[in-house]
């Protein structure tokens with residue numbers, strides 16, 4: 001099974017929480033991954049920033065490869081970098097299962113999405129907080145994942161922007177039931193239920209997990225909200 005197929009097999013009735021490790025303890029990545037694995041998460045969301053596309057630097061290919069050596073969990077790699085097409089292959093070789101880049105970073109997303117799929121990863125397109133779904137409508141049918149940013153990309157720990165909710169609903173209408181709809185930024189116990197009700201099925205959560213000592217309890221509290229929201233909307 002390709003990494004793409006395995007990632008796509010996460011689709012089911014229950015949305016998944018994917019922890020963003022941006023603010024975890026980088027002196028102990030193996031320990032952090034073990035804590036997240038015991039919390040029962042379905043994958044890890046890795047935020048790659050280049051200090052150009054966004055005003056922050058995080059980490060790159062060797063760190064993604066390091067995570068891949070620590071876990072069997074799928075790695076959901078979120079590229080907040082310019083010219084992502086230059087690095088797709090290296091991120092795939094580092095172990096990415098899904099690779100998502102920003103529409104704002106490329107002139108033509110279609111060949112980039114195709115390249116990601118050809119390599120064997122799930123292909124994702126992201127819109128930053130200032131962009132609308134209209135900017136990516138033309139890639140419907142060519143991607144596996146749509147990432148709606150609910151903060152301006154660049155930093156963890158920001159407040160959720162409710163405008164993302166309408167974008168999620170709109171993206172579901174345009175991209176249909178089979179695409180993964182991911183929301184990223186400011187997702188916490190207060191905001192996660194609205195995201196689920198707006199049809200997000202991959203919920204990226206950073207500080208609302210890594211700010212807690214007990215990752216298991218944090219994930220479990222969030223999952224309770226997800227389950228309750230799922231019942232309300234069905």
Ligand code: DX5
Nearest residue numbers: 153154156157185186206207
């Ligand atoms: C922001 C990143 C997010 C972020 C999530 O640019 O893409 O993944 O770190 O962190 P919280 O949940 O703290 O907003």
Ligand code: ZN
Nearest residue numbers: 020047078184
């Ligand atoms: Zn992210």
